[in-house]
Amino acid sequence: xxxxxxxxxxxGVGKTTTAANLGSALARLGRRVVVVDLDAQANLSLHLGxxxxxxxxxxxxxxxxxxxxxxxxxxxxxxxxxxxxxxIDLSGxxxxxxxxxxxxxxxxxxxxxxxxxxMEASGEAPADYVILDCPPSLGLLSINGxxxxxxxxxxxxxEFFALQGISKLVEIVQLMRRRINPNLNVAxxxxxxxxxxxxxAREVLAEIRRYFPGQVFSHPIxxxxxxxxxxxxxxxxxxxxxxxxGARDYLILAxxxxxxxxxxxxxxxxxxxxxxxxxxxxxxxxxxxPARASKNxxxxxxxxxxxxxxxxxxxxxxxxPAAPRVEADASPQPRPADLKPADLKPADxxxxxxxxxxxxxxxxxxxxxxxxxxxxxxxxxxSAPAQDPSVELDAAKxxxxxxxxxxxxxRPESSYNFAPNSGAERDHMPxxxxxxxxxxxxxxxxxxx
Numbered sequence: 001x002x003x004x005x006x007x008x009x010x011x012g013v014g015k016t017t018t019a020a021n022l023g024s025a026l027a028r029l030g031r032r033v034v035v036v037d038l039d040a041q042a043n044l045s046l047h048l049g050x051x052x053x054x055x056x057x058x059x060x061x062x063x064x065x066x067x068x069x070x071x072x073x074x075x076x077x078x079x080x081x082x083x084x085x086x087x088i089d090l091s092g093x094x095x096x097x098x099x100x101x102x103x104x105x106x107x108x109x110x111x112x113x114x115x116x117x118x119m120e121a122s123g124e125a126p127a128d129y130v131i132l133d134c135p136p137s138l139g140l141l142s143i144n145g146x147x148x149x150x151x152x153x154x155x156x157x158x159e160f161f162a163l164q165g166i167s168k169l170v171e172i173v174q175l176m177r178r179r180i181n182p183n184l185n186v187a188x189x190x191x192x193x194x195x196x197x198x199x200x201a202r203e204v205l206a207e208i209r210r211y212f213p214g215q216v217f218s219h220p221i222x223x224x225x226x227x228x229x230x231x232x233x234x235x236x237x238x239x240x241x242x243x244x245x246g247a248r249d250y251l252i253l254a255x256x257x258x259x260x261x262x263x264x265x266x267x268x269x270x271x272x273x274x275x276x277x278x279x280x281x282x283x284x285x286x287x288x289x290p291a292r293a294s295k296n297x298x299x300x301x302x303x304x305x306x307x308x309x310x311x312x313x314x315x316x317x318x319x320x321p322a323a324p325r326v327e328a329d330a331s332p333q334p335r336p337a338d339l340k341p342a343d344l345k346p347a348d349x350x351x352x353x354x355x356x357x358x359x360x361x362x363x364x365x366x367x368x369x370x371x372x373x374x375x376x377x378x379x380x381x382x383s384a385p386a387q388d389p390s391v392e393l394d395a396a397k398x399x400x401x402x403x404x405x406x407x408x409x410x411r412p413e414s415s416y417n418f419a420p421n422s423g424a425e426r427d428h429m430p431x432x433x434x435x436x437x438x439x440x441x442x443x444x445x446x447x448x449x
Contacts, residue, residue, distance in 0.1 A: 001115060001125040001266065002130070004132065004153055004257075005145045005148070005149035006018055006153045007142060008136065008155050009136060009137055009165055010161075013156065013162060014193060015133055017192075017221075017227055018190065018253075019131050020047040021238070022131060022253060024081055024239075024250075025253070026129050026257070028078065029258065031129055032080050032127045033081050033127065033129045034081075034082045034083070034084065034126075034131070035048070035083050035132075036131065036145075037085055038107075038133055038142070039090075039136075040093075041088075041135075042086040042088065044085075045083065045086055047236075048081075049076065049234030049235060052085050058084075058089070059087070060086070060087055060089040060090040063144070064096065068110070068114065069084070070126075072085070094140045105148075107148040108148035114126060125266055132148065132149055143180075146172075146180075150184065151185055151187040152185070153186075154166070154169060154189045155190050157191075158192070158198075158205055162204070163207070163208075173186065186215060188215055188217045188256075189215055190221065192220065192221045194223060195223045196222065218252075219252045219256070222245055224249075226245075226247075
């Protein structure tokens with residue numbers, strides 16, 4: 001019986017999604033699977049459509065010794081898949097078990113007892129796979145999961161911050177080997193939430209494969225909205241969207257995990273059922289067919305519907321702005337350019353008749369009269385007092401030519417924008433890896449005590 005713990009101390013990296021869908025994929029391929037919810041939030045239980053009421057047996061009762069492992073199991077909608085659910089009461093288990101003797105191996109002892117009873121009764125293990133969904137922490141519940149498991153799958157989101165905690169997780173796994181569980185091995189590192197469009201995701205995946213060669217699963221779990229929608233329906237991805245890319249990714253992961261069954265003495269003699277092989281090949285072929293068709297099919301240009309095609313579209317009428325209101329008693333004043341030469345008369349001709357005509361003209365064209373009557377401005381220098389012109393002329397004759405100083409060169413302002421201007425320059429900038437300390441922390445076989 002293979003016991004696999006899915007762990008990462010960072011939340012939101014796909015541990016629960018992997019536990020639910022990987023267990024469902026293995027069950028659909030003919031294996032007997034049990035998934036264990038060790039998180040007090042009970043997200044795995046809700047994902048598989050189980051919402052416990054108060055008083056029902058759960059992981060909390062198992063750790064406290066109130067119920068056995070077999071008494072806490074519940075069936076799911078997937079044949080061959082059973083669930084050990086969790087309840088919110090599990091959040092207080094760490095405090096209640098703080099003084100318990102051997103509190104780190106309580107789950108392992110319960111699993112060993114359940115397996116031993118089944119081997120004595122029927123001569124075979126009660127399940128082929130036990131998948132443990134650990135909480136997003138390195139507390140007592142996660143330690144119980146690592147102590148009860150023989151293999152570890154590390155889910156790793158393909159982002160920079162996810163790389164920071166992997167070194168600490170490697171140290172915890174090595175510490176568990178030395179002190180509690182020497183049989184603990186790493187089944188692999190599973191990249192999750194992988195977006196092929198992002199360059200950062202590709203760089204993180206390349207760094208992980210470079211520092212952990214041969215220990216990263218070949219096919220990452222891509223970002224897929226169907227994987228996020230299936231928990232709200234209480235089913236796995238194979239029941240909600242069996243033809244989605246998320247279902248295909250977890251089928252490939254299940255097939256890769258089952259390839260290591262040759263190392264298990266119990267599962268090595270068991271072959272994969274023929275219907276399961278045919279179902280896997282048919283499912284993968286059906287998923288690949290729409291992908292090839294979409295590549296060969298050209299997407300037509302989007303058409304914009306008109307009002308005649310869709311009468312429900314609202315009609316927008318553009319109203320021009322209203323003209324400014326003009327008072328009725330205000331007469332427009334003529335501009336100087338509109339005046340004819342015959343209309344231009346002097347303001348004062350010297351006699352009474354000329355003055356009368358000037359007054360009439362001023363009343364008719366007040367703007368022009370104001371312009372003509374305005375005196376010419378007098379230019380006054382404010383830099384130095386006025387001097388006698390003759391004195392300035394004599395000074396100019398006696399003065400010798402003086403060299404005019406050249407102006408100082410204008411220095412350009414310094415630019416503080418150190419970012420490259422073009423994307424090509426930015427792509428060729430040297431990058432510095434932050435995974436240097438991880439080079440000597442491999443995840444190979446167990447270390448010696």
